Amino acid sequence: MLPVSQAEAIILDLVQPLNEERDGEVVTLLTAIERILAAPVVSQLDFPHWDNSAMDGYAVRYEDVKHCSAEQPASLEIVEEIPAGRSPQHLLQRGQAARILTGAVMPAGADTVVMQEQTRREGNRVLIFASPEPQAFVRHQASFYQAGKPLLPTGIMLQATQLAVLAAAQCNHVTVYRRPRVAIISTGDELVTPDQLLQPGQLVDSNQYALAALVAQTGAEPLHMGIIPDRPQALKKAIARAIATADVVLSSGGVSVGDYDYVEQILQSLGAEIHVRAVGVKPGKPLTVAKFSASATANQKSVLYFGLPGNPVSALVSFWRFVQPALKKLSGLAHSWGPVFVQARSRHDLRSDGKRETYLWGQLYLVDGNYEFHLAAGSHSSGNLINLAQTNGLAILPIGKTLIPTGEQVKVLQVGSPAICPA
Incomplete structure (x- = not known):
């Protein structure tokens, strides 16, 4: 034994x-949820794809606004408006600004964004009342990810966040393990x-x-x-x-x-x-x-x-x-194969004969950030399927341990998501 x-x-x-070569299959992105990636993904796109604004405001040259203040605002000519999805049409010159919205491409010549709360528009000009930091609110091309580098590794389970990354990278099909x-x-x-x-x-x-x-x-x-x-x-x-x-x-x-x-x-x-x-x-x-x-x-x-x-x-x-x-x-999962164990406070006396590692089933609750284990009521016979219903945790009594008293910590094998604390 x-x-x-x-x-x-x-x-x-x-x-x-x-095996990646023998057991891989190509699936569409919409059917890839919870599949295991069988080949690393590399994108030919930079993220962000181009320099863009992280804020609604005005794209400016830092040199034009570095000394401005509420008492001495900078006054700049607005040469264009750039919403998300539209390419800039002007090269920003000295004394000029472009109205820009979140996610929009930065115009050539601009290197900083001033948030609109620190400005006031007057006709075709804008007053800047506070000096921003250099490069403020600019998301630079390839600052999140550089094209050609590994994007997602093999052996991971594709969940919502990974699928979002793959969609953004225009990977309509992926290779997963069968x-x-x-x-x-x-x-x-x-x-x-x-x-x-x-x-x-x-x-x-x-x-x-x-x-x-x-x-x-x-x-x-x-x-x-x-x-x-x-x-x-x-x-x-x-x-x-x-x-x-x-x-x-x-x-x-x-x-x-x-x-x-x-x-x-x-x-x-x-x-x-x-x-x-x-x-x-x-x-x-x-x-x-x-x-x-x-x-x-x-x-x-x-x-x-x-x-x-x-x-x-x-x-x-x-x-x-x-x-x-x-x-x-x-399945090809690269890691995290093993059981998930947590420490929980037992709400009941837990008993065994101490001769074998003993598993007692019940409900695992998360209470104020700490786990609690509630022993299932009734007989803990291996033939009693009835009180196994709603089990999400198995309390473990090691060999030689015959009692874990109420209130003591116990190691619990998590077999389902912890429940909310009962009323």
């Missing part, structure tokens, strides 16, 4: 990120789909839906493989089909030591190398992690296999702790 940190390190070492394909298999004779009438002893397969949602939220493409009964040949056929089409396979159930737990022996018969068999974590101890080399798969690429526990809470905790970081690394 491996410690959690060792299991995590083994799993991340097994992950080979998608979405990793994740096959999801549920195992067990007792499982039925939500639309079936339950018979005594049967359970609805909730794992298929929860894991598919988590896979999609991570940016990968879930492939639903359905429910496979506890029969070795059927399971072997399903796993073989999954590794032929997916980059990662997730199965739930069949990885413990029961009479009908066949996953590990089937993986070995198909040529996989087992790297993890159990982890010192509660819930989620039975975790099988294996890798198929490229030579063992029909599509000649390596495939990572996660055999998750069948109990719903155990399956989800295992995903959050081990699978999600692996999918992030696989």
Whole structure:
């Protein structure tokens, strides 16, 4: 039974990120949200594209206004008005000014902008009542970015700010990594789909839906493989089909030591190398992690296999702790693969037997800039899916720690956005 940190390190070492040349695809800017950039972006445009005004006011020559004051204002001839989007028509000469609006191109000869609050217009002349700083309110061409230099690096997730930069740079198409394909298999004779009438002893397969949602939220493409009964040949056929089409396979159930737990022996018969068999974590101890080399798969690429526990809470905790970081690394994301941990003040006594690293689920709140953890009410059984609803944090009790009292700090694995403090 491996410690959690060792299991995590083994799993991340097994992950080979998608390849830029083999796994890149071109998408339009409008469909690029939350995709991972597979090639660096370089623009042929300077930012700003030209010298422009950062203020509504008057473009002037600094030499004409450097000594002016409220008592001795400078009087300049207004030779033109330059709104945003219009090219200047005059070369500014000594004693001249141009009315200019925010974002408009600076006219040749001007080097400074005087904000309009420090001026008064009188016909075709303007009075300047305060001496500005040299270059005041001028945004110089290429001061934000110089054409030909790297604009956005590979391996970043494209969010709104990056898309705005790409649009401004006139990059209508970008190269991103394809979405990793994740096959999801549920195992067990007792499982039925939500639309079936339950018979005594049967359970609805909730794992298929929860894991598919988590896979999609991570940016990968879930492939639903359905429910496979506890029969070795059927399971072997399903796993073989999954590794032929997916980059990662997730199965739930069949990885413990029961009479009908066949996953590990089937993986070995198909040529996989087992790297993890159990982890010192509660819930989620039975975790099988294996890798198929490229030579063992029909599509000649390596495939990572996660055999998750069948109990719903155990399956989800295992995903959050081990699978999600692996999918992030696989996706081509350059960094920030790992789980996000925060320190929070517990609003309840947190207990464990101290034998394994224990995860207790609940709600994480942000209160006056500090995190608080509220333990979910009810039984913290790995089979109790009901009180897992609305979970956004997992409080962690390390090995040997049997109690974290109310009011003490606790390490929390963040699995969702913190909520607003409850009333």
